[in-house]
Amino acid sequence: MNVYDFQVKNNKGELVSLSKYSGKVLLIVNTATKCGLTPQYEALEALYQKFQTEGLEILDFPCNQFLAQAPGSDEKIEEFCTLNYNTTFPRFTKVNVNGKDADPLFVWLKEQAPQDLADEEAKSFEKKIKVIKPFAKPGDIKWNFGKFLIDKNGNVKARYSPAYKPEQLEKDIQELLQL
Template sequence: MSIYDYQVNTIRGEEISLSKYEGKVLLIVNTASKCGFTPQYTGLQSLYEKFKDQNFEVLGFPSNQFNEQEPGNSDDIEQFCQVNFGVTFPLFEKIDVKGKTTHPLFQYLSDEAPGILGLKAVKWNFTKFLVDSDGKVLERFAPSTAPDKIGIVIEDLLKNPRFVL
């Protein structure tokens, strides 16, 4: 399997293939609107604006699995992100990122880039996965890692696609 083999639903319910993003560096993030890390939307949007013209995308996947911190429906989530953080990067339908009902995409991401101590399960909102332009999952960043701390890695990867962390 490759990251490009997965199908996901946009925030508006349209099924798409991640092959749409082939050739781009991706930062895939599980998000939530009522989390202490929610202000990271600002940093994610900044990364998107800075690098979007250089084959980079942020992909946001809301999840309600951590203390029910994403209770809204797709319309609520989209409006919240746009009004409060000016989000213009792609958002997708709410999914499960851990447990028996984990979306296949997040199962793949977690298997390819385990967290601390080799643990695979996503532990909290705003876990970030960096994927290179060939679709290889390079790194998992903890929820506490601010998006601006990832910017230098993204910049290096965009300049040198064969860059290895």
């Protein structure tokens, strides 16, 4: 099984097979529009602009599970991201990433990479948010902007902490693009 075996709904409600992205490097991110990490959209778009022509796709999955920081409809989220951050990467319908109603894609992603890579800043952030919202179980996504890096064959190569800055992923993305 790999990421291409999944179907998800885009933000217009249309079913999309992730096999559409076969042969590309993917960065799958659970996002929110009212979070302290929301400015990461700017860095994500910069990565997308830099590497899209080489085969990078960023897949944005809004999630309202963390203090309801992704309020509004899929249309309102699209409008916010486009107007405030000029994002051009694909956005999908709002999903749950943890718990009994977690989207199957995120259940699989967490199974493939149960632990985040994190630098000291990200670890500090995780200590703060654990006080606000304890993680239900090991492997759960800790907050908005958890990131999964997928190779061209559809396999999870790395999982990054929500506070791990997107620009820090550049080297890892380049390595996968060159394979």
